[in-house]
Amino acid sequence: MNYLDILKNSPDMVSPGISACQGCGGELVLRRVLQVAGENTIVAVPPGCMAGSGVVGWSHDSGMKIPVHIPLLDNTASFLSGLSHIYRRSGREDVNIVAIAGDGASADCGFQSLSGAAERGEHMLYVCYDNEGYMNTGYQRSSTTTEGSRTSTTPLGRRFSGKQQPQKYVPLIMSMHGAAYCATATPANMPDLIRKIQKGLAASKTGFAYLHVFSPCPTGWSFAPDRTIEVARRAVKSNMFPLWERDGDGWTLNYVNERPIPVSEFVEGIGKFSKLSERQLASIQRAADERYAAVSALASIQNRA
Amino acid sequence: MYDRHFVTPVGNRGMYVLDTSSWRTHRPVMDKATCVNCGICMGYCPVNSVRWSEGGGYYISYDYCKGCGICAAECPRGAISMEREGGEE
Ligand SMILES: Cc1ncc(C[n+]2csc(CCOP(=O)(O)OP(=O)(O)O)c2C)c(N)n1
Ligand code: SF4
Ligand code: SF4
Ligand code: SF4
Ligand SMILES: [Mg+2]
Numbered sequence: 001m002n003y004l005d006i007l008k009n010s011p012d013m014v015s016p017g018i019s020a021c022q023g024c025g026g027e028l029v030l031r032r033v034l035q036v037a038g039e040n041t042i043v044a045v046p047p048g049c050m051a052g053s054g055v056v057g058w059s060h061d062s063g064m065k066i067p068v069h070i071p072l073l074d075n076t077a078s079f080l081s082g083l084s085h086i087y088r089r090s091g092r093e094d095v096n097i098v099a100i101a102g103d104g105a106s107a108d109c110g111f112q113s114l115s116g117a118a119e120r121g122e123h124m125l126y127v128c129y130d131n132e133g134y135m136n137t138g139y140q141r142s143s144t145t146t147e148g149s150r151t152s153t154t155p156l157g158r159r160f161s162g163k164q165q166p167q168k169y170v171p172l173i174m175s176m177h178g179a180a181y182c183a184t185a186t187p188a189n190m191p192d193l194i195r196k197i198q199k200g201l202a203a204s205k206t207g208f209a210y211l212h213v214f215s216p217c218p219t220g221w222s223f224a225p226d227r228t229i230e231v232a233r234r235a236v237k238s239n240m241f242p243l244w245e246r247d248g249d250g251w252t253l254n255y256v257n258e259r260p261i262p263v264s265e266f267v268e269g270i271g272k273f274s275k276l277s278e279r280q281l282a283s284i285q286r287a288a289d290e291r292y293a294a295v296s297a298l299a300s301i302q303n304r305a
Numbered sequence: 306m307y308d309r310h311f312v313t314p315v316g317n318r319g320m321y322v323l324d325t326s327s328w329r330t331h332r333p334v335m336d337k338a339t340c341v342n343c344g345i346c347m348g349y350c351p352v353n354s355v356r357w358s359e360g361g362g363y364y365i366s367y368d369y370c371k372g373c374g375i376c377a378a379e380c381p382r383g384a385i386s387m388e389r390e391g392g393e394e
Contacts, residue, residue: 004344008357016353016369017323023373028351054321062316190348226374226387229349 003191006198010035015063020053023225025215025232026129028187030055030100033127033211034066036197041096042067042083046076046110048102049136049217050129074109076101077117077126084123096201097124103144104134107170118177118208125197125204128170131217139220143168146240147287148280150272151220161275166287171212172294175246180207183245186214188232192243192254203247214241222271231270238266239292240284244299251298263288325352329372331387333365339384346376346385 013034020027030050034043045051045068055063056070071079076099084097106114106128114126133151134140141151141163148162156162175182181203185193193213200209216231218224223231235241238261243254263285267273276284335346342362347355354370357363365376365385377385 004348007344007348012353015320015322017325018321019323019325020351022328022371023375024351028349031351031353054323057316058321060316060318061321062319063321065320187349224374226378228351228373228375229379 003194006194007032007035010038011065013037013039013041013065014055018053018055018063020049021217021219021225023218023228024049024053025187025217025228026050026102026131027053028228029127029129029193029213029215032187032190032193033098033100033197034064036194037096037098037125037201039066040094041098042069042087043098043100044069044071044076044080044083045099046071046101046105047073047136048105048134049131050100050102052136073105075113076105076110077122077124078113080124080126081117081120081122088123093123093205097204098201099124099126101126101128102135103128103130103132103170104142106130107143107168114174115177118174118179118210121178121180121207123204123207125200125209125211127197127200127211127213129213129215130170131215131220132167133217133220135217135220144170146273147283148273148276149221150275156275161277162272162280166283169287169291171210171244172291174210174212175251177208177210179210180204181209181245181247182212183210184212184214184241184243186232186236186241186243187216188229189236189243189255196245199245199247220272222274223269227269231266234261234266237261238263239288240266242292242295244295246298250301251295253296253299257292260288260292325369325371326367329370329390331372331374332367332390333370333372333374333376333385334388335363335365335376336384336386337362339382340380341382341384343381346380349375349379351375 132145140153154163203209
C-alpha cells in the first residue's frame with residue numbers, strides 16, 4: 001500500500017491537542033509511529049518532550065487512546081522487556097510493544113538498559129526520536145548533540161564555544177548489537193519512515209527492532225518551525241544523517257548520495273550553529289564523510305556475499 | 306482516600322486535550338484550485354490537521370492546527386498560504 005493510503009486508513013492514537021511546540025519533529029514522529037502501530041499497542045514514553053507534552057497523561061486524563069506508561073529516564077527498555085515477556089507467555093505476541101524515547105533516554109541515561117535489551121533480543125520496537133539534546137529540561141547537550149552546537153550547558157564563549165566533543169553516532173553502535181532490525185529514518189523521507197516502522201513492528205515479533213529517527217527541534221535549535229522538514233532533508237543530503245537499515249540479510253543504504261551537499265548548507269539557518277568556527281565545521285564535515293563511507297562499505301559487504 | 310483514583314490514576318477521567326488552535330498567529334489556507342491532491346502536506350503535518358475526505362480531497366482542519374507553516378513550506382505547488390489570524394475581537 002502507498003504510504004498515503006496507509007496514513008489515511010490509520011487513525012491517530014495520540015490526543016489531538018498536545019503541548020509540543022509548533023513544528024516539532026518529535027511530535028510528527030510520535031504520531032506516525034503510533035498510527036502505523038495501531039490500537040493493538042502498548043507504548044512507553046520516558047520523561048522528555050513527548051511525555052511532557054501530555055501524551056503520558058495529565059492529572060487524571062490519558063494522553064493516548066492506547067495504554068501508555070512513563071518509565072524512568074533510564075529504564076525504558078528494561079521496563080518493556082518485562083512487559084514483553086508477560087505478553088509472550090500469555091500468548092499475546094500480537095500486541096505491539098513500542099518505546100518512543102528521546103536521545104537522552106536512549107543514548108545516555110538509558111543506554112545500559114537499551115543495549116542490554118538489544119543484545120538479549122527482547123521482542124519490541126524501540127524508536128529513538130533524536131533531537132540532539134535534553135530538550136524538555138531546557139536544551140542541555142547530550143552525547144548525540146552535534147559538535148559546535150550551542151546548548152544551555154555548552155554556551156558560546158571566548159574560550160569554549162558550543163559542544164567540544166563530536167557527536168556519538170548511536171545507530172551504528174546499535175546495529176552492532178545483532179538485533180533483528182536496525183534502521184535510521186527522518187520525517188522528511190516519509191515513505192521510507194513509514195516502511196521502516198512497518199518493518200520494525202514485524203521484526204519486533206521475533207527480536208529487537210531499533211529505529212533511530214532524526215527529529216529537528218525548532219525551539220532548541222533555533223530555526224523557524226516551518227523549516228523542520230527542510231532541516232531533516234538537508235541532514236540526509238549532506239550525509240550528516242545517512243539513511244540505511246540492517247536486517248537479517250545485512251546492511252542496505254537507502255539513499256545513495258551521489259552528490260552530497262556540504263554540511264555548511266545543513267547548518268545554514270540553524271541558530272545553534274550560528275557561531276561555528278572553521279575548525280568545528282571541518283570536523284563536522286569529516287564526521288559526515290566518515291559515517292557515509294562506513295555505512296556504504298557495510299552495504300557493499302552484503303552485496304558481495 | 307484509597308479509592309479507584311489510586312488504582313488507575315491516569316485515564317479514568319477521559320482524554321487530555323489541549324486547545325492548540327489558540328497558538329496560531331497565522332493560519333494555513335489551501336487553494337483547492339491549485340492543489341493537486343498529492344497528499345504531501347498530510348504526511349508532514351505534525352498535528353495531523355491535514356485530513357482527507359473521499360469527496361473533497363485534502364483539506365485543513367483548524368481545530369488543533371498550531372500554525373507551524375510546514376504544510377505551506379512543503380507543498381510542491383505553493384497551494385497553501387499562511388494568512389494572519391484576526392486575533393481576539
Ligand atoms: C534520572 C533522571 N535524570 C533527570 C531527569 C530530568 N529529565 C526529565 S526529561 C529530561 C530530558 C530528556 O531528554 P531526551 O531523552 O533527549 O528527551 P527530550 O526532552 O529531548 O525530548 C530530563 C533530563 C529525569 N527525569 N530522570
Ligand atoms: S523543545 Fe523541541 S523537541 Fe521539545 S517540544 Fe519543542 S520543538 Fe519539540
Ligand atoms: S501538498 Fe499542496 S498540492 Fe499536495 S495535497 Fe497538499 S495542498 Fe494539495
Ligand atoms: S500549519 Fe502546521 S499544524 Fe497547521 S495544518 Fe499546516 S503543518 Fe499542520
Ligand atoms: Mg532529546
